[in-house]
Amino acid sequence: MRRDSGSSVTRPGSALPGALLAVVGVIVLALWLSADSTSHFVRREPGLDERPDPAALADLPRPVGTLTPGDGVPGTAVGSWPGFRGPGGDGICPDPGPLGLAWPEGGPRPRWAIDAGEGYAGAAIHDGRVYLLDYDREAGADTMRCLSFDDGREIWNFAYPVKVKRNHGMSRTVPAVTGRCVVGFGPKCHVTCLDAATGREKWMIDLVRDHGAKVPPWYAGQCPLIDQGRVILAPGGPEALLLAVELETGEIAWTTPNALGWSMTHASIVRADLGGVPTYVYCGSGGVAGVSAETGDLLWHTDAWRIPIAAVPTPVPVGDDRVFFSGGYNAGSLMLRVERTDTRTFEPRVVYRLGPETFGATQQTPIVYKGHVYGVRPDGQLTCLRLDGSVAWTSGPRFTFGLCPFLIADDLLYALDEDGTLSLIRAVPQRFERLAHAKVLEGREPWGPLALAAGRLIARDLTRLVCLEVGAP
Numbered sequence: 001m002r003r004d005s006g007s008s009v010t011r012p013g014s015a016l017p018g019a020l021l022a023v024v025g026v027i028v029l030a031l032w033l034s035a036d037s038t039s040h041f042v043r044r045e046p047g048l049d050e051r052p053d054p055a056a057l058a059d060l061p062r063p064v065g066t067l068t069p070g071d072g073v074p075g076t077a078v079g080s081w082p083g084f085r086g087p088g089g090d091g092i093c094p095d096p097g098p099l100g101l102a103w104p105e106g107g108p109r110p111r112w113a114i115d116a117g118e119g120y121a122g123a124a125i126h127d128g129r130v131y132l133l134d135y136d137r138e139a140g141a142d143t144m145r146c147l148s149f150d151d152g153r154e155i156w157n158f159a160y161p162v163k164v165k166r167n168h169g170m171s172r173t174v175p176a177v178t179g180r181c182v183v184g185f186g187p188k189c190h191v192t193c194l195d196a197a198t199g200r201e202k203w204m205i206d207l208v209r210d211h212g213a214k215v216p217p218w219y220a221g222q223c224p225l226i227d228q229g230r231v232i233l234a235p236g237g238p239e240a241l242l243l244a245v246e247l248e249t250g251e252i253a254w255t256t257p258n259a260l261g262w263s264m265t266h267a268s269i270v271r272a273d274l275g276g277v278p279t280y281v282y283c284g285s286g287g288v289a290g291v292s293a294e295t296g297d298l299l300w301h302t303d304a305w306r307i308p309i310a311a312v313p314t315p316v317p318v319g320d321d322r323v324f325f326s327g328g329y330n331a332g333s334l335m336l337r338v339e340r341t342d343t344r345t346f347e348p349r350v351v352y353r354l355g356p357e358t359f360g361a362t363q364q365t366p367i368v369y370k371g372h373v374y375g376v377r378p379d380g381q382l383t384c385l386r387l388d389g390s391v392a393w394t395s396g397p398r399f400t401f402g403l404c405p406f407l408i409a410d411d412l413l414y415a416l417d418e419d420g421t422l423s424l425i426r427a428v429p430q431r432f433e434r435l436a437h438a439k440v441l442e443g444r445e446p447w448g449p450l451a452l453a454a455g456r457l458i459a460r461d462l463t464r465l466v467c468l469e470v471g472a473p
Contacts, residue, residue, distance in 0.1 A: 060209040063160035063190060067199050072146075072153030074128035079453030081125040083176035084223035084268055085314070086407065086451075091367035093409035097455040098472035101412075107422065107438020108468040111456060112152030116465045117143075119171035122405070122449030123458045123465065125149060126177045126196065130451075130458065132465065133184040135170035142186040144175065146199060149456070152467060156199040162188050168218055169462060174449055176226045181247055183231050187219035189264075191233060193250060203250025205233075207264075212237035214263050221266030221312060225280075227293065232271075234282050236264035241298070242280060242291050254296035262286040265311040272317035275340030281323055283311045288325070290338060290346065300338060300346040307331045313365040316373070318387060322351065328362030328378055335389065352389045359385055363403045363447060372429045374413060376401050382415060384429055392429040399423075399434065405450045405459075414470070416459050420446050422468070440468060 085091045100108075117135040124131045130147040141159040148155060164170045164187045173185045182196045189207040194200060207213035213235040225232040230253055231245045242256040262284030269282045271293060278293035287303035307327045316324040318335070326333035335351040354360075356378045366375030372392060373385040380400030384392040395401070402418030412435075413427040420441030426433040443461035451458040455471020 060206065062204070062206065062209070063162055065158050065160035065192070065201050065204070067156060067158050067201070069156050069199075070146075070154035072148040072151070072155040074155065075149030075151070076128060077149055077454035077456065079125065079456075080127075081123075081451040081453045081458075082178065083124050083226065084122070084174040084449065085365065089225070089270060090316075091365065091407050092369060093407060093452045096409040096452050096471075099410055099412055099455065099470060100472045101424075101435055103424070103436045103438055103470075107436075107440055108457070108470045110440070111150075111467045111469050113464060113466040114147070114152050116460060116463055117170060118166060118462055119169035120445070120448040120460075120462070121171035122174040122460070123451045124175045124177045124182070125451055125453045125458070127179065129155065129177075129196070130467075131175045131177055131182050131184075131196075133171055133173055133175050133186065135164055135187065137170075140164075142171070142184070142188075142190060142192075144182065144184050144192065144194060144199070146182075146196075149454075149467075152465075158192070158194055158199045158201065160190065160192070160204070162186065162190060164188060164219065169445070170219065172219065172221050172448075174223045174451075176224045176231070178226060178247070181226075183224045183226060183247075185220055185222055185224045185233075187215075189213050189215055189220050189235070191224060191231070191245075193231070193247065202248070205245065205250065207233065207235040207237070211235040211240055211243065216264055216266055217310065218266070220264070221268075222264065223268040225269045225271070227271055227280075232269050232280055234264060234269055234284065236262050236284055241284065241289060242269070242282060242296060244296060256289075256291050256296045256298055259298075260284070260286055260289070260301060262289070265307075267311045268314045270315050270317060272315070272323060274317075274321055274323075274338045275346065276320070277340070277346075279338075281315045281317070283307075283315060283325070285311075288315065288323075288336070288348070290348070300348050302336070302348040304348065304350050305334050305336065312363050313361045316366055316368055318368055324366065324368065324373060326359065326361035326366055326375065328356075328360060330356055330360075332356045332358070332360045335387075354389055358389075358391065359383055364405050364449075367406070367408050369408050369427055370429075374406070374408065374427060376404055376406070376415075382406075382413075382425065382432065384432070386429070393432045395432045399432070403447050405447060407450045407452055409452055414450060414452070414457060416441070416446050416450065418446070420461060422457075422459065424470075441466060 240255040241258040244253040267283040382395040406415040446461035448460040
């Protein structure tokens with residue numbers, strides 16, 4: 001049978017007519033528009049990703065500490081290295097006592113040595129006592145140890161339970177100490193203030209439980225800062241970027257609102273007088289912030305310096321209007337000028353930026369000394385920079401120092417390299433000159449910050465702490 005070519009025939013399985021398709025489309029569109037399109041989305045707040053659930057924080061138990069006396073007594077040597085980077089927070093020992101320019105065969109004499117829990121925590125020295133925030137794996141506890149500066153015997157220890165798994169060591173902060181108090185910052189962000197002489201607890205703050213802080217990868221590296229009778233902390237929680245706590249009582253003096261949504265990093269806070277204004281400078285997860293030391297107000301911030309993986313070195317003040325930053329992970333370094341435009345306004349401006357092949361710092365904070373910057377760049381070479389960013393000298397590929405800690409005293413730089421060799425180097429801009437070197441530690445990863453007082457240098461590797469006689473005979 002012949003079929004008319006203009007007729008239409010619908011067979012089973014063929015497409016629906018166009019009119020019906022249009023009706024179905026209108027119905028589907030109406031249903032979609034009437035639905036709550038946001039019902040299955042969770043709002044993202046800046047800086048709050050992976051933070052603990054606030055409702056769960058209140059259920060976290062407060063650790064209860066235990067004080068254990070020892071048989072040690074305070075040493076008689078006069079000298080102080082009262083916290084991270086020494087008396088001035090700059091890595092310089094202003095009164096080390098007479099130092100030797102040459103060492104006996106075998107290197108500086110060990111005065112005493114002790115075993116320590118795995119970590120990179122450095123020592124503080126004050127009033128004949130050495131303070132070390134350690135981790136006791138057998139007890140499962142952060143432990144503040146007070147040792148005699150003369151012989152290393154333990155005077156007391158204060159321990160509180162906290163579970164910390166091995167992750168490139170556990171403890172990695174330096175206590176801050178005054179004549180009356182010692183403050184420690186634990187791997188899981190417990191901040192504890194103890195009587196410096198007796199070890200009696202004054203107060204404890206859990207920055208995670210109390211302020212919603214997020215423990216950084218590889219645990220906390222922030223060292224507490226004591227300034228003007230207060231402890232200055234950077235929880236980076238939902239409410240507080242920075243926090244000032246009264247040293248004697250633990251009461252909060254002020255908080256800096258965290259409108260930026262930044263999280264805690266491994267960097268520590270430093271005080272700088274910029275434009276005549278006392279300022280706390282901090283490298284948070286999103287950049288750098290300047291906070292009034294008097295009120296906690298946020299004075300300025302910038303994202304010109306930001307290290308997404310791990311910000312470790314502390315900002316370094318340079319004069320009354322500049323701050324020097326350095327980092328690893330290909331960050332290099334940067335000089336920032338903070339200009340005061342009027343009584344209440346500051347503007348941070350980049351002066352220059354250097355690539356890591358010129359200067360950077362993976363772990364240890366550089367030192368500004370007599371108009372020059374000294375530090376170890378990522379390839380391990382000790383480097384001296386002029387303040388304009390030009391290189392005065394490098395140690396060269398023959399002398400590399402890895403992630404070594406270092407400090408300066410009386411134009412001398414002490415540097416501890418990756419295999420436990422201590423070098424004595426002139427801290428002068430004319431040339432690299434190593435005066436002496438000796439192997440002083442046998443273990444691995446000797447990365448803990450050095451401490452120097454009364455002609456004695458305290459150094460450590462992953463599991464051993466040693467006190468060396470480096471003073472002149």
